[in-house]
Amino acid sequence: MKTARSMKDNGLSLLTIGKSFILLSGCFLYFWLWVNPTLIFQTQEPVFFSSNRFLLEHLTWPGGVVEYLSALLGQFYYYPAAGALVLTMICWKASIAMGWLYSFFKPVKANYIFLVIPSILLLGLSSLYTYNLSFSIGLLITLFMFNLLLKGAAGIPAIRPLLFWILAIVNYYLAGGFVILFILLYIIYLLFHYKKLFDILAVLLVIPAPWITAQYLAYISLHDACFTHLPVKGFTVISVLAWSLWIYILAIMFIGWLMQRRSAAAAGKEPARYLLALKNKTLAGIVQISILLLLIAGVILSTGDSLVKSLLTTDYLARHHQWQQLLDYQTGKSKSSLYEVFETNRALYHSGKLLDEMFAFPQNWGTNSLFLTTQFSELSLLHNSDLDYDLGYYNGSLHWVYEAVSMRGETGFNLQRLALLHLLKGEKNSARRYLSSLHNTIPFKKWAMHYLAIMNNDSLLQIDPELQDKFTRSISQDFMNYQSNPEANLINILQADPGNKMAFEYYMAACLLNRQWGTIVKNIPVFRQMGYTNLPFHIQEALLIYMAQNRINTLDVSDYSMNIKIKTQFSAFQQLMSRFRNKTEAQTSMYESFRHTYWYYALYPPVQPNSAAGTR
Amino acid sequence: MIRTKKYILLIALIVLTVVCGCLLRSGEPEIENVADVDRLPVLEPDITDIVIPPNIAPLNFKIMDKAGQYYVKLHAEDGAPITWHSRNNKVIFPIQKWAELLTENRGREITIDVYCKDENDLWSRYKPVTLQVAQENIDDYLVYRIIHPAYRVWSNIGIYQRNLGTFEEKVILHNKTLDNACLNCHSFHQNNPQEMMLHLRGGPGTALLLAQNGVLKNINTRTTFNASPAAYRDWHPNGKIIAFSVNKVAQFFHTVGETRDVYDTASDIVLYQIESNTITSAPQVSLPNQMETYPAWSPDGRYLYFCRAPQPVVPEGQNFPYNSVFYELMRISYNADTNEWGEPEMLLPHAVTGGSITHPKISPDGRYVLYCLCRYGNFSIYRPESDLYLLDLESGENRRLSVNSERTESYHSWSGNGRWIVFSSKRQDGIMARPFFSYFDSDGEAHKPFMLPQEDPGFYDTFLKTYNLPEFVAGPITATPQQLTRLAFAVDKVKNAALDPRLSQHIDTPDASSPWQSAPRAK
Structure with a gap:
């Protein structure tokens, strides 16, 4: 009362x-x-x-x-x-x-x-x-x-x-x-x-x-x-x-x-x-x-800002390796921000679809969205570290994450990456320092405890889900890193670690985005060495362009066979093109029928934005 | 009324609990039937068998041997012993009692007895740890820079002074008030805290901040002779001249091992004459086909020691041959009164060292040159193989010191009395540099080093920044951070150094570009 x-x-x-x-x-x-x-x-x-x-x-x-x-x-x-x-x-x-x-x-x-x-x-x-x-x-x-x-x-x-x-x-x-x-x-x-x-x-x-x-x-x-x-x-x-x-x-x-x-x-x-x-x-x-x-x-x-939310959702899904959800989230978009395209390409690689489906998603940033190294902003640093981490290029990843620490501080994600990288490099005292720091946080405490418990047991580290395939990927040959030329770095990584499938696929993706069909043709034998049973769709599409452009009827594709459906589609593509006087007139029709093919990208490459406008 | 009684009861309970806790804690544990363990206890940081200054702060440590309870007794010939016991493995000594014990046992040993109690309530005693207390004091303060391991961008840089007799650490200058500028290369005239200089890059502007006996100056050391600002430095003993190198620096990244690497594509040595605000040099230390760097004066001021390497000629399109640049130790006579130079003398050629020399530092008695030797180049802090070496100028003996580890040992400094050296070492993990101290005896032997002590012995376990450029100073720096910040921002009061008119010939002009940048949007 x-x-x-x-x-x-x-x-x-x-x-x-x-x-x-x-x-x-x-x-x-x-x-x-x-x-x-x-x-x-x-x-x-x-x-x-x-x-x-x-x-x-x-x-x-x-x-x-x-x-x-x-x-x-x-x-x-x-x-x-x-x-x-x-x-x-x-x-x-x-x-x-x-x-x-x-x-x-x-x-x-x-x-x-x-x-x-x-x-x-x-x-x-x-x-x-x-x-x-x-x-x-x-x-x-x-x-x-x-x-x-x-x-x-x-x-x-x-x-x-x-x-x-x-x-x-x-x-x-x-x-x-x-x-x-x-x-x-x-x-x-x-x-x-x-x-x-x-x-x-x-x-x-x-x-x-x-x-x-x-x-x-x-x-x-x-x-x-x-x-x-x-x-x-x-x-x-x-x-x-x-x-x-x-x-x-x-x-x-x-x-x-x-x-x-x-x-x-x-x-x-x-x-x-x-x-x-x-x-x-x-x-x-x-x-x-x-x-x-x-x-x-x-x-x-x-x-409310749907663009920011879309970017952050993509970023979140990538950070937590929810690749399929990320691809589902990005499906149907005609344009995406730089970071979203970057993460989509990573998701495609991790889902084994990069060279088969990358042009089913927006690629409106060209190779910038494959590497991000042209960006040096607070936002790109950990993303760059992610990519190098995936590539097994741990020194590169370490470089970017330390830059991220300088710019964003001792954040949980940064410390997680540092701990894992030092574990992978066998620098356990360093790893322990970062894990001990993470142990003093709330969200990452349990994660840190797990690695503190197993870090001295190499056999447990080798079978850890996060690390198991990473130990085999370290690069043992030193070379000078070129920040301004990431494709050159991929070539160096491939020379140091010829079995690095991600480096190869990213190199091929860069060639596709740069329309370097001759380089793709030269690398066909590498697909065989890498164990591909079939040539990826976009590679076949690129080969057809190369053959058409150079007026070649046959091409040595290392015993691979070209997909009949793709060949038929390419004929349809060429026929549709022939109905118009020029490619500008054809664009609408091409977009309706072929926007998810590499041919459309090759015919209408994106105009590179001057800046990272539209990014976070 | 009932509520009041409840409160009284509650307060009484709290007081009782606190009193009981204190009594239990202060009581000595009963240690009986002790089993001796035939080894030293594992302590972190390692302080076994070291020589310590009589004026150092308590060397707190963690006992890494697992136990349910710990008991530690610190005792010596004179003075009251200090005891400590806890279930926690962090041993923290009372600062006052520690200082008294050390003072009373100057020149003698003190002993640390460590006892551990296992889960069966049985005590064991490890072999006693002995610390030799030196006769000679260490300088009262250490100045260092603290920074995250830096690659291309920096943020959050501070220069600090640490009282070595206590755990007090105070900021000298931090870039949080300087628009995120880079601060580096703090230096003192003969360890005198009243005569200090440091460099500022970015932020309010590129400048040399000079604090000398209460007078603060902001100087632009760039001239038409040297497009790059002053870099590595050393004060002439007369306090009127500072020798600098001016360097064109490039950074790149390795894919294996230590990621970062740095090389110079050009460098010269210049002198800044404080009173006349003049930059001068001489052809002997600024040769166009040589790279001269890391100047260091002899204590009598008659010689300038420095490192020198031939400047590679790099054909266009080729990479700089960074791993075949070897710096050699040189010296040149100099008359400060007449500004006259002698001819450069080779002291340690590459053929003798097999490596590359950096950071020569002359002992206060002028007898020794302490320097770093690495496989190539001049950026030893990024070279894991960098070690400290000692050249005896009297005997000519040149040797690697026993204080080195398998990881980087780099920047070092002498105490005012020449009995202590401090150096940066990455021995803990290969990433983070920490200051280590070593007693340097009259026979030229450097003893087992120990790390800068911290009140919390677990401090370094989670400290994610690195210590740069440890420099001894005899007392506290009196210029306040606010004064230095105001000085840095007094852009209109920057004094442009004049170029010595005799230097009409432009010998070498490294440009001012730097591979390091301020973090654009650092938190």
Whole structure:
């Protein structure tokens, strides 16, 4: 009874709880099933170690605590349901915190909708794969601290300036730049409440805190000392939503206290007032729900990015070696981003279909999407390492993953790769170091324990599913690596390890993409040496082009027989082509009939984009 | 009321638990019927049979022999013994008691007795580990750079000073406040913390930051003579000149063994004269057909030691013959008062060493040259076979030191009294360099080295960065990171070094391109 009354006092009711439950359930399902926190993990790879050193490091600068907490909670993104729960709880806590603040407007009461708007904005922010949790946690801490201040100020008004000063400093230490919000909230509070010189002094004494910190207390730039955890760089969806959230909170506090003052002035004449009151309850309910739904829809629509999600899903499937799912996911697309095509080609190789089906998928990036080495961005580094790892070129893979560590930090995926590479190179002390670090993480602990347990037992390592076929692939012959010429590296790898099927297939794929049919013809005997029972489809298609171009009727194909169906199709291709004056006129018809053949690619090679536009 | 009682009871229980825990922990275990084990305990880091400075921080360690309980006693002829026991294998000595024990036993041995209790509650005692405490102190501070193993891009680079008597580590400068610039080649005039220089690349700009007796300067050492900025360096003993090499560096990658490799396609030696802000050189140390690098002054300032290799002529379209470039040890006389050079003398030719010499460092008494020898080239930190060698300038004896391991030993520095050397070694895993210290006795023998001690003996197990360029300094560096950051950003106050007018002839101009880059979007 007492609880119910206190709930009612706080503006809560069973209806409110019911609405909250429905909203939170919807929020959880949205995060879990639509946003998929695993993809956020895939993008951000939050680094967290459960070690004292990691904790202590984060205690040395303002905002470090929030960074630590967001890194910790970010680990749960690895598990979709747990990640969704974390994000939902944050949205829920935001509405709770707003409830606390609204309770200070008494007798003015706030409509439920005002309570949940911050949560909706946070929902939108959290849907963005690059959004960092530290903003949400900083906001919650600040709202909590401000609530403490108001409670303290209400209890013993005399200590208010001192309490403000202490809490502001604590807030700054915990949440960095969020102290600005804390100060602004306090200034609004002072506008409507009795203030003394000490209140103003207390504010003035907090303002130089970032400068003092940067100069004397912590080794941090002045910019970071002022704006840690605030989205101050650039005009993005994240910054718009984040600053909207700040403005909303500040505005609602201003309006709340303004109405409270007016209510006090009219004391005894009017009943308790609502922010944006509507006398008709049914109408009010309809308006509330409509506004809520509109807001939610608006936020979700403004934050959804199907291109990014497609890229991240592909990336996720590749990272977890779900090759068939990846191919299914990419099937039917006419164009894909560079990274998606890169991963599709890897999936095709691992499914044994690269030279048979690669042109059934978009190849709109030419050889750039086979190697990515022309890209030197934060995003391409681990992908480059993946490819070299698959190729058995472990030094190359090591090179790229160390670059990835330099640019993205000691992330779980980077450390996993380093541990495996050093195991493959027989450098067990190095491997142990990375495994020991991974042992201090949450998502990779079990994985690390497995390898720590077997790393000294070579026979167990040799039969480990991840490593078993990798030990046989190491390159024993040294050569200078050419980053600018990956095809030359493939030739070198093949010279050092002639049985390297992946290197050969990628070399042939590069020849197909570069339309080097003569080189393909020269390498036909290698297919025989590699044990291919039939020539892959796209190779046969290329041979037919070569023969047509050079007006050759027969070709030595090392006792392979050409597929009759392909020959027939090529005749149809040539006949269709002959119906048009030029290839431009023929393109639409060709696309309809032959877009999944190599002939179409060879006839209409993609115009190479100037940059990685359209990539992540 | 009931609630208050509950709280009191709860608090009493917590206090009781803490007190009991403390009492149990502080009590000495009863060690009876001890069985002797006829071997040394396995300790990590290995501190058996080493000579240690009397002013070094506690050499905490892990006991790698599996046991249910451990007991360790550290004792010596004088001073109160230190005991420690736990179920945890990490032995952490109290810093104050450790320091007292070492101070009281300077020049004598201290002994570590290790006892282990097995699952049958039986204690065993290993052969005692002895540490010889040297008479001579080690320098109070060590300065080093910490960085992830770098390939093409860098991020997160910091130069730190570590108090060797404690575990206190402070940042001198970190690139997080420098727009992700690269910091390197910190150097001190005769181990004096008040006279420091370091290089800055990228970020606010390429510059040499010089802090000398409270005066901070930001200098651009590029001139028309040297398009590349100053690189490897050494201070003249008079503190008025710094010798530099200017190098054109290329990096490439191997497919087998150590991935990274670096070679110079050109290099010269120049002198930076601090007072006149002038770059000068001489034909003898900047020959167009030779690559001169790694300058090092003799303690009397009369000789400049350096490494030199013939500059290969590479026909177009061919690879640089990186593995047939061998640097030899040279020296040249120099008069700092008149800026006059003598003629280069060959000290150690390739025919004698069979390899390539890098990083010559002259001992403070001027008698020894400590250097690295690797199979080829001049980037020893990437050469697994790189070892430390010692040339006795008095006797001419040249030998490999016993401190080497099967993996890279590279950059090294002498303590101010010449009794300690510190060097980078990748002996742990071949990837991460760690600073190792060795006592260098009056007979020229370097004793078994030990690793830079850490409070947590498991620190290195999960530390994923590498230590570069360990340099001794006699005390703390007083220039603050904030001061140095402001200096770095004071681009308008950068002083361009003037070129010595006598150097009218442009001898060799390596360009300024660098194979290393700042990480564009580092976290």
